Amino acid sequence: MSALDTLQGDFQSYVLGVAGAQPAILGAVREQYGLKADARLAIYYNAYRSRLREALSESYDKTWSYIGDDMFAGLADGYIAAHPSRHPNLRWFGADFAAHAEEALADYPFIAELAGFEWTLGLAFDAPDAQAVGAADLAGIAPEAWGDLVFGLHPSVHLLALEWNAVALWQALGQGQTPPDVERFEAPVTWLVWRTAEQPHFRSLPAAEAEALRRIGSGASFAEVCLAAGDEAAPQLAGYLQQWLAQGVLTAPR
Amino acid sequence: MPTPLTQPSPGFGLGLRTSHYHEILAAPPAGTGIDWFEILSENYMVGGGKPLVMLDRIRRDYPMVMHGVSLSIGTPDGPSDDYLRELKKLMDRVQPLWVSDHLCWTGTHGTNMHDLFPLPYTEEAVAAVVRNVRRVQDFLGRPILLENVSSYLSFEADTLQEWDFVAAVAEQSDSLILLDVNNVYVSSVNHGFDPQAYLRALPARRVQQIHLAGHSTQAGCIIDTHDQPVADPVWALYADALRLFGPVATMIERDDNIPPLAQLSAELQHARALAASVLMERAA
Numbered sequence: 001m002s003a004l005d006t007l008q009g010d011f012q013s014y015v016l017g018v019a020g021a022q023p024a025i026l027g028a029v030r031e032q033y034g035l036k037a038d039a040r041l042a043i044y045y046n047a048y049r050s051r052l053r054e055a056l057s058e059s060y061d062k063t064w065s066y067i068g069d070d071m072f073a074g075l076a077d078g079y080i081a082a083h084p085s086r087h088p089n090l091r092w093f094g095a096d097f098a099a100h101a102e103e104a105l106a107d108y109p110f111i112a113e114l115a116g117f118e119w120t121l122g123l124a125f126d127a128p129d130a131q132a133v134g135a136a137d138l139a140g141i142a143p144e145a146w147g148d149l150v151f152g153l154h155p156s157v158h159l160l161a162l163e164w165n166a167v168a169l170w171q172a173l174g175q176g177q178t179p180p181d182v183e184r185f186e187a188p189v190t191w192l193v194w195r196t197a198e199q200p201h202f203r204s205l206p207a208a209e210a211e212a213l214r215r216i217g218s219g220a221s222f223a224e225v226c227l228a229a230g231d232e233a234a235p236q237l238a239g240y241l242q243q244w245l246a247q248g249v250l251t252a253p254r
Numbered sequence: 255m256p257t258p259l260t261q262p263s264p265g266f267g268l269g270l271r272t273s274h275y276h277e278i279l280a281a282p283p284a285g286t287g288i289d290w291f292e293i294l295s296e297n298y299m300v301g302g303g304k305p306l307v308m309l310d311r312i313r314r315d316y317p318m319v320m321h322g323v324s325l326s327i328g329t330p331d332g333p334s335d336d337y338l339r340e341l342k343k344l345m346d347r348v349q350p351l352w353v354s355d356h357l358c359w360t361g362t363h364g365t366n367m368h369d370l371f372p373l374p375y376t377e378e379a380v381a382a383v384v385r386n387v388r389r390v391q392d393f394l395g396r397p398i399l400l401e402n403v404s405s406y407l408s409f410e411a412d413t414l415q416e417w418d419f420v421a422a423v424a425e426q427s428d429s430l431i432l433l434d435v436n437n438v439y440v441s442s443v444n445h446g447f448d449p450q451a452y453l454r455a456l457p458a459r460r461v462q463q464i465h466l467a468g469h470s471t472q473a474g475c476i477i478d479t480h481d482q483p484v485a486d487p488v489w490a491l492y493a494d495a496l497r498l499f500g501p502v503a504t505m506i507e508r509d510d511n512i513p514p515l516a517q518l519s520a521e522l523q524h525a526r527a528l529a530a531s532v533l534m535e536r537a538a
Contacts, residue, residue: 003411004378005330008362008371015367030408033446035474040407043475044369051368085366088324088337089296093368129302155301198304 014041015048016084052080052093059094059122062173063101063115078104091126094119110182113166117202120158120193124200127156132196132248147223149253151216156195157249159205159213161188167202196248208233209240216250259397260430260462260502264317264351265289266526267505268518275308277515283315287519287526292505293348295322299340309348318350319463319503321432325355325390327400328373329362332386338393345394351503352462354399354432357383357423372405375414380422387427399462400424401432404440404469404478416441417455424460431456433502434465435492436484440476449491453498461499466492466525467507481510483521489528496532504529 001009007028013021022038029037056076057064064072079100085093098119102112132154141149165183172179190210193202205213208229215225229237244250267290270278278286291312298309312318322341325333345353358370373379391397402420414422424431433456442449466489468482484492484506496502504525508518 002330002378002382004328004374004376004382005362007374007409007411008329008359011371012362012365012367015369016365028410030410030412032408034444035406037407039474043406043477044371048367048369055368085361085368086364088334088340088366089299090368091296091300124303126300126303126305129306156303195303198307 011044015044017045017081049077049080051090052085053077055090055093056080056097060097060115060118062118062170063111065173066114066169066179067111075101075104110164110166110169110184113162113164114169117160117162117166117170117191117193120160121200121202123158124156124193124195127154127195130155130251133245133250133252134248135242135245137252138245147221147226149222150219151222151253152251153213153217154194154249154251156193156200157213157217158193159210159217160191160193161210162191163188167191167204192249194247194249201247208236212237212240213244213249222253259428259459261351263501263503265503266522266529267291267319267503268515268522269294269321269505269507269509270312270318271508271512272305272308273512274515274518275312278312278315286515287523288316290317290319290351290503290505292319292321292507293350295320295341295344295353296324298344298348306347313348318348320345320348320350320353321401322353322355323368323370324360324366326360326362326366327355327357327386327390328359328379328383329386330382331362332382332389338390342394352399352430353394353396354401354463356403357400357420358403370403372403372407372409373419374409374411375416375419376411377413380414380419380426383423384427387423387429391427391429397428397430399430399432401434401465402437402441403434404437404444404476406444406475406477408445415447415455416445417452421455421457424457429460430462431460432463432465433461433495433499434467435495436465436467436469436488437478439485439488439491440469440478443476450494453491453495456499458499461495461502464492464495464502464504465507466504479510480507484525489524492525493528493532496529497536500536501529501533 010025010028014025026037029041031037053076079097083096098112098116101115105111163184169179190205191202192205193200212225212229215228226234226237268288270291270293298305324337356370359373360370361367438449438452466484467480468484470477470479470482506518506522
């Protein structure tokens with residue numbers, strides 16, 4: 001190992017807070033006028049944590065508002081200690097924060113759901129661009145050809161199943177209102193999150209619509225989606241399709 | 255006088271920040287007092303959506319330069335291929351005047367610490383950086399600029415002064431310099447060196463761009479916080495830099511406590527006026 005490599009390894013271990021890492025790096029830092037070497041090192045140690053806390057606060061600002069400064073700081077510090085960043089872009093640092101919250105705050109699963117919803121909105125915001133397909137694009141397709149169409153989901157589309165009223169919490173917090181009491185649904189509700197006109201949108205889905213979109217997402221043809229839904233669901237499905245085409249949820253069939 | 259290796263200065267710019275998008279688009283480009291924008295490369299290394307829409311829209315009206323924070327040019331293994339591919343992809347989209355990052359390291363063994371850590375000023379570190387810069391420049395097909403960072407500590411292992419380290423890297427790797435005047439000032443206070451000696455040691459023909467920014471004073475140290483207007487001693491040092499290096503593309507960085515665009519533009523006009531008077535004096 002080169003001297004440079006050793007120095008960087010020691011420095012990084014110290015900043016990450018690895019137990020027993022301080023003496024090695026302290027011996028490599030020069031004592032200078034004005035501020036002791038350990039205080040100079042501490043500037044980097046503290047800046048690391050405050051930068052990552054700030055990144056999490058930005059990605060999860062509603063979760064932060066909901067649980068308050070102290071609880072959020074505790075959750076963030078636990079996450080920072082367990083998940084050093086592996087990505088060049090700070091944008092992705094918080095990717096596992098909802099999963100962390102689910103484990104760390106197991107008694108409050110709605111907090112993890114709120115965090116997961118926030119992250120999903122962020123994913124929709126800067127997901128890859130793609131041309132959405134509209135009703136006009138399909139006008140020329142013969143009725144008998146419809147069954148073979150395999151639509152795609154727009155890259156910004158996410159289907160998020162939530163057991164709690166996390167979205168209502170998010171909405172109240174966004175409007176500066178007192179969030180409602182938490183409430184668990186009888187069955188999980190699937191939310192469609194997607195981007196249109198450069199902004200993330202979301203709406204809750206009837207179970208049949210959620211199921212149809214999931215099938216489209218896994219590559220089913222339109223005939224397969226109809227078959228799975230059953231004959232009696234056909235008119236409903238036509239209504240869903242109209243909405244998807246109007247809202248930019250699908251990409252062109254192949 | 256040695257031939258300059260730099261492009262002519264495009265004038266005076268600002269860092270592009272999301273909170274200014276609407277003000278930028280609402281004004282005719284000739285009316286903002288801003289000649290060009292510097293983007294933070296990583297902010298636009300995303301799939302799509304509004305960030306890239308705004309980038310393309312503003313790029314139509316303004317020249318841009320790209321400034322990264324995650325190259326980690328001072329880590330022995332050097333930048334990852336994935337990162338370089340992303341950087342190149344963005345470069346092809348933006349067609350920037352130039353591409354820069356920092357003379358530092360940001361993490362090792364696959365971890366990104368998202369900070370600009372100081373390097374030991376040793377021949378070994380010069381060699382490692384030079385090797386990495388050559389690889390990056392070959393990959394991108396153009397010279398890169400490296401910015402001097404502010405630092406709060408120095409290493410026992412140092413055998414060079416920081417300014418000699420900066421100059422050695424630039425000369426040996428045939429790269430260019432992004433001179434952060436605020437960082438020179440901050441480090442001169444934190445380490446007790448003469449900032450004039452720093453400037454005089456730099457190869458003038460390699461100074462392509464200047465950064466100005468504000469800092470905060472804390473107990474025993476000055477921190478490079480980018481959350482304040484440019485401080486008076488930094489303006490004075492900027493004037494000294496222009497006397498040495500002539501007209502150099504200059505921009506103001508503001509990353510926190512961000513005021514409205516008009517206020518930052520007014521600060522930029524101060525840089526413009528100061529540069530005009532210094533350069534007139536220099537020509538006389």
